[in-house]
Amino acid sequence: MSIPFFAGVLNVAGILQIGGGIILCLQLWPGHAEAGYRWLALAYTPALTWLFAGLLSGLFSFAAGAVLTYLNGIHKNTLMLESRLSDIASCLKRSSDACQ
16 A cells, blocks of 8 residues: 555545535525525534535545645655665766766
8 A cells, every 4th residue: 555545645635624524514404484584504513514514524624635645745855865875876886987
């Protein structure tokens, strides 16, 4: 299992979390009030809580996947740089003019 796989898993999890938050918000949204009545703000609290919880957890999952991808890129570039530096060092030890 590699870093891009885990980043993909986190992205899928983020989509599911946001979708779940939206679905729970729609399920908990209060219906139409009876004639002559209106809903207080407290009636919307559970629906909006699930909406924002789903959005925030999904965005955190996206961010974690992006961080993993970014750190994987740094790791790959560092390995390439170390490889190139070791080639240069071995070339300098031989003091060859063929080094480039």
